[in-house]
Every structure is written in C-alpha cells, then in structure tokens.
Amino acid sequence: MGRNHKNIMLLGTGSNVGKSIIAAGLCRIFYQDGHSVVPFKSQNMALNSFITKDGKEMGRAQVVQAEAANIEPQAFMNPILLKPTTDRKSQVIVNGKVYKNMDAREYFAYKHNLKKDIMAAYNHIRDNFDICVLEGAGSPAEINLKEDDIVNTGMAEMADSPAILVADIDRGGVFAAIYGTIMLLEESEKKRIKGVIINKFRGDKSLLTPGIEMIEELTNVPVLGVVPFVPLGIEEEDSLGIDKYNVKKEGKIRISVIKLKHISNFTDVDALSHYNDVSLKYVTKSSELGDEDIIIIPGSKNTVEDMKDLIDKNISREIIRLAKRGTIVFGICGGFQIMGQKIMDPKNIESNLKEISGLDLLDIETVMETAKTTTQYGNKIKNADGILNGMEGIEIKGYEIHQGYSYPVNEEKTEIKCIFDDEKLKGAVKGNVVGTYIHGIFDNSEFTNHFLNKVRKLKGLDKVNEDFSFKEYKNREYNKLAQILRENVDIDKVYEIMGIK
Structure with missing residues (x-):
C-alpha cells in the first residue's frame, strides 16, 4: 500500500486564502472515493491546538482535516507547531511535545535541524496511507524566508509532491497574486505547480473567463476551478476567522x-x-x-x-x-x-x-x-x-x-x-x-x-428540545464541502495530477 503512495500539496497566494478548508474538502472526497487519506502540515503557526489520545499537541487545522478524512488525529500530521507567546517569541512544539521558546531569529537559524523530524513523520505516512493532502503555510513566495524552507515548496520537494495554488478572489487582486506568486518561484518550484484554484468567489463566473484564459496563458498553469463563497460550519484555522461571528443573526x-x-x-x-x-x-x-x-x-x-x-x-x-x-x-x-x-x-x-x-x-x-x-x-x-x-x-x-x-x-x-x-x-x-x-x-x-x-x-423563553449533535452537524458540513468542490473543481484532473487513474 505504502509503495503506491500518492500526494498533492496545497500552496496559497497568502494566509487565510482557504488552503486548510480546501485540503479538508479533498480529504473528504478521497475518503468518499474509498482511499485511505491523511492530512499533513509540516509546520503550523497557531494558538488553536488540540491534544491527541496519547497526550500530544497539534494544530487544530489538521484535526479538522483528519475528521474530514474520518481518521483519528495524530501528532505526525503536524510535526512542528509554533504557538506565539509574545510578538517576538513562540513556543516550539516538536512531535507533539514542547521543545522550548524561541524568538524568530533563533528559530530561523535552527529550523533546518527539524527536517529529520518532518521526514520521519512523512515517511510514516508514506508507508501507511494511499494519499496524503499536504498544506503549505502563508505564501511560498516569501523570498526573504525561502532559505531552508520546510513548509512550502521545500516540503513539496522533500515529499516529491505536485502542488495546487489556492488564491482568494474575495480580497481583490487575485490575478496579480497568482502571477506574482508563480513568477517569484524558481524554475524547479514552478514545475511543481500543476493547477490553480480560485477561492471565495461571489457573483457571475462567466465574467472571470477572459481573466482565467489570460492567466493560464501567462503562467502556463491551468485553472482547475472557481469555488464559490459559501458559509460553512467548519472551524477557521486562525483568529482571522473570528470576524464572521460579528455578522451572525440576532438571536434570543x-x-x-x-x-x-x-x-x-x-x-x-x-x-x-x-x-x-x-x-x-x-x-x-x-x-x-x-x-x-x-x-x-x-x-x-x-x-x-x-x-x-x-x-x-x-x-x-x-x-x-x-x-x-x-x-x-x-x-x-x-x-x-x-x-x-x-x-x-x-x-x-x-x-x-x-x-x-x-x-x-x-x-x-x-x-x-x-x-x-x-x-x-x-x-x-x-x-x-x-x-x-x-x-x-x-x-x-x-x-x-x-x-x-x-x-x-x-x-x-x-x-x-x-x-x-x-x-x-x-x-x-x-x-x-x-x-x-x-x-x-x-x-x-x-x-x-x-x-x-x-x-x-x-x-x-420556551425550552428547545433540539437534540443537536455537533459531531453529526460537522459531518454533514464536510459532505457539503466535498459536494461544492466536486461541482466547481475538476476533481478528475486533480487525480490525474496525482498520478491516479
């Protein structure tokens, strides 16, 4: 099983473009299609963490993706977790356990040492799962941080994975973000980008067609789909998602x-x-x-x-x-x-x-x-x-x-x-x-x-006999997310990119 392991990596044009949620959607699709699938993010920076059954700490984004894949969350899915303690320092968690607190400069100098931990976690996945959905962090085009990258194109290289670039149209400047990201990559990195997904679209898709044709010509990378902006009850990775609560309906x-x-x-x-x-x-x-x-x-x-x-x-x-x-x-x-x-x-x-x-x-x-x-x-x-x-x-x-x-x-x-x-x-x-x-x-x-x-x-107020199960609710939302991706993204092409017929 492990020998025929396939993978796909989701990179983003920036933070909060929806990589995590699309990774969760792909995990649910591959699970629905009968594959054993696992999420992986080599390094996560978040104050949202979870404790596994064996008492290890990991980022919640990979917990959500594991739920979507219908497997038990485990620390190997997120070997490095950085939890900011102040504006300059973070607690560094390696393989689910606290290593120590470091400032950005100290961590940047140290992180190449973590490649062995990352690869040990990934090799375990390679041996035990049909498909791995990898997720990058922020943007792969942070040219000031490219040296010793362990989470974006550096990770794609280590896992020998093809990649899809996710871009958020809701924040504006989507074509510049796609073009700029791809053009700032080195040739070997560009070759890994096999497709683009435009995320969080509101409005008439036909108006995008000329832009999509031009960006495909300019970058030589196909746009695999345009995903509409749909509010889903799936938790956000970081506190940037908090604002959605402030638009919630007025309740009693x-x-x-x-x-x-x-x-x-x-x-x-x-x-x-x-x-x-x-x-x-x-x-x-x-x-x-x-x-x-x-x-x-x-x-x-x-x-x-x-x-x-x-x-x-x-x-x-x-x-x-x-x-x-x-x-x-x-x-x-x-x-x-x-x-x-x-x-x-x-x-x-x-x-x-x-x-x-x-x-x-x-x-x-x-x-x-x-x-x-x-x-x-x-x-x-x-x-x-x-x-x-x-x-x-x-x-x-x-x-x-x-x-x-x-x-x-x-x-x-x-x-x-x-x-x-x-x-x-x-x-x-x-x-x-x-x-x-x-x-x-x-x-x-x-x-x-x-x-x-x-x-x-x-x-x-009257008592509500709503026997609401949060677990069942989340399961329905993962299915809904998978359906949205199937309707708006060329999933056959995603399988083809991964080398699965």
Whole structure:
C-alpha cells in the first residue's frame, strides 16, 4: 500500500486564502472515493491546538482535516507547531511535545535541524496511507524566508509532491497574486505547480473567463476551478476567522466572547454558534458589554498579560459588575484562571509580573508552573450547583492544555463547588459563574443543550428540545464541502495530477 503512495500539496497566494478548508474538502472526497487519506502540515503557526489520545499537541487545522478524512488525529500530521507567546517569541512544539521558546531569529537559524523530524513523520505516512493532502503555510513566495524552507515548496520537494495554488478572489487582486506568486518561484518550484484554484468567489463566473484564459496563458498553469463563497460550519484555522461571528443573526440568547489579546482555542465556542436562537459576538471594549446573557472568557496563551490588558481596558471591572447583576460568566482554561482571586507566576513563565489579581468571581488561585498539562479528559459532572443545577451525571469529554494549576482558597468558607471529583481542580461553579480547564466542553451536545435550556428558562423563553449533535452537524458540513468542490473543481484532473487513474 505504502509503495503506491500518492500526494498533492496545497500552496496559497497568502494566509487565510482557504488552503486548510480546501485540503479538508479533498480529504473528504478521497475518503468518499474509498482511499485511505491523511492530512499533513509540516509546520503550523497557531494558538488553536488540540491534544491527541496519547497526550500530544497539534494544530487544530489538521484535526479538522483528519475528521474530514474520518481518521483519528495524530501528532505526525503536524510535526512542528509554533504557538506565539509574545510578538517576538513562540513556543516550539516538536512531535507533539514542547521543545522550548524561541524568538524568530533563533528559530530561523535552527529550523533546518527539524527536517529529520518532518521526514520521519512523512515517511510514516508514506508507508501507511494511499494519499496524503499536504498544506503549505502563508505564501511560498516569501523570498526573504525561502532559505531552508520546510513548509512550502521545500516540503513539496522533500515529499516529491505536485502542488495546487489556492488564491482568494474575495480580497481583490487575485490575478496579480497568482502571477506574482508563480513568477517569484524558481524554475524547479514552478514545475511543481500543476493547477490553480480560485477561492471565495461571489457573483457571475462567466465574467472571470477572459481573466482565467489570460492567466493560464501567462503562467502556463491551468485553472482547475472557481469555488464559490459559501458559509460553512467548519472551524477557521486562525483568529482571522473570528470576524464572521460579528455578522451572525440576532438571536434570543446573546453571548459575548472576550477577544483576549493572546486568545487561544477560540474554536471552543464554535458549537454554540450553530444553535438557531444563539447569537455570538466578540468584544474588545468595555462599552460593547452589557446586553448579553452570557459572557465567555476563552483560553489564552498568556493569561497574566491578558489579565493586565483586561484591567487596563476596564473590561475586568465591567465583567465583575455584570456578574454581580446576574449575567452568566463562563471561563475556559486561561479564562478559568482569570476568574480567580489571583494568578501567580513566580518563575516568570508568561510575564515579567510575579503576580496579578484576577476577577475574584471564583474563590480560586492559580500558580504558573514550568510543566505543561496536555491530556484528553473524560468525566461525569458530580457537583452540579448554581447555573449547572440538574446536570449531575452528564458526561464531559474534551482536553486540557495549560501551564500551571488552580486550587480553591479558604476551602471551609468557600461557596464554590468543584464540578468534577478530581484531585486537581478541573472546573468550579458558584451561582451564575462557571470555569473549567476542559477545552471543547461545548462540543458535548447533551451538556450544551441542557445549559442553553437553563438560560432560556431564566429568560422566560420556551425550552428547545433540539437534540443537536455537533459531531453529526460537522459531518454533514464536510459532505457539503466535498459536494461544492466536486461541482466547481475538476476533481478528475486533480487525480490525474496525482498520478491516479
């Protein structure tokens, strides 16, 4: 099987042109057509990560693609993950485990050493799967960064893969982007580009025909299809996709998500956005708060700095005021830490500050530790108090990624209840305030259906007996994406490019 391995790489004219989503669509098509298919991105830079069954960390974009391919996500699909910690530094994760923090210059000098890890991961794929859908990062024509490239044309070379260039027409200048990208490549790299997909098109396709004919003549590369702009319920790779929530319909249940400076795993709220009567908005100013039923404080790659930012912008004061008024406040991971009395960072892991006061909505304190918790999690709710009343026994599955741990303060006096019976605190509730370390908590449909019905009841709205399964919903969206690509891209030609008859 491995000996007849075929591959295709998706490169982009820039970031956020839709490479990830088209890769997911091709994964679903190849899976539907009976092939064993796997996604691969040698190096991903994202604050959106996932923990595999064996406790390894990987980028969520490859998790989405693995779901589309109907296989279990594993760290070999994304051997290098860079998680920005500040404007200049990133945490470097190799084969699912933290290697160390590096600044851009240090990483650039070091990254050629990672080729062996990348090739070990890719050779495992080559031996075990019929097809690999590779994805590049940003643009392959970043001529200042071309040396020792390990993620774009350098990766295509290492995997000996043909490539398709994805271009986004929605941002304008699509033909210049296609032409400029191809012309800045070296001859050997140009030869790998076997086709172009124009993505996110709105309007009458026939108006594009003259431009397509000209660009094909200029570049000698065929345009394989024009994909229409279709809103799909498939999560975005990076926080550039956040803005789509701000155009969401007006729902009876209003949720404000605090857009932290170092927001991570913002996809934790994705499931909520698919309920018909829920509207979500992201908030960056205190003046935008006040008309919601629920405030969500998501994960953060730098909890201490983000807490300081909330204080500086007066957002913290507003959240406290609204919580006291009865607004539900829900914190996840870094958001959970922010809700406590204080966050201590004695070893300056995240910041120059040794300690900062939290929102004091939960009687907990957090200490940052060098060791990072990365594990999948599953348990039943034991202490369903306050807003979670009546939810005992509901199973919660998800994963943890956090630096440090939290513990209850003044245990004999505290009103908070530990949600799960764990030795280490995984979540707590006090009246209308809930916090947990579990990423993906809202992906648990039984929990989310109960939770939203509790909010409806408080608002005097009718209960919704919508047995919404987020997993089934996503599966339908992957099928819809595959259908859109089949209708608008020459899939036979894609197979031909890969050498599959």
